[in-house]
Amino acid sequence: MKLSGLKPIALFEASKGLLALLVALGIHELAGDNLQSVAESLVTHLHLNPASHLPGIIIDASRSLSDARLGLIATGAMVYSLVRFIESWGLWHQVRWTEWFALVSGAIYLPAELYEFATSPNLLSTGLLVLNLAIVLYLYLTLRVQRKTHQQ
Structure with missing residues (x-):
């Protein structure tokens, strides 16, 4: 699914x-x-x-x-x-390896975005952090659902 x-x-x-x-x-x-x-x-x-x-x-x-x-x-x-x-x-x-690639490539930016948000919070840093977190979380959940469906 x-x-x-x-x-x-x-x-x-x-x-x-x-x-x-x-x-x-x-x-x-x-x-x-x-x-x-x-x-x-x-x-x-x-x-x-x-x-x-x-x-x-x-x-x-x-x-x-x-x-x-x-x-x-x-x-x-x-x-x-x-x-x-x-x-x-x-x-x-919906090629699975690109979903993994997107998850990893999005997660790589999170530490820098968190640092930017923590040191100088503004609308841009907040928006980028929230957007990237949402994408990474969504991709994680997508892959998790696929894994559970595949195991059944």
Whole structure:
């Protein structure tokens, strides 16, 4: 017996894969450009204060990124995207190993999300923690129900 909540999780994983793919393509497109200039333009376009913390981090990071590092980051984002698409496909088609993979890959983030929530609780950290906990718990229950059904 399969529970029906796997399809929304599959869509969520596919959206993470799509976001990673867009990031990879964006990084690839920016390779060779003056990244510091691009980052400053982006901060200005978004009407952010370049002297504040997060925009400052973005501008400082853009200074230290070489084309080789950008290529490595883009490759990592592509691999992450591919993994998320495979996981999504497997969850959609109820392939058991992808359910285990999704459980483990979701659980890996829990310590970092708990730490972030404990040190600086805000709406984003709370939302991510609750969402990921719900997904991990649902996948655990799904696998547990399957195991009990399979044993009977």
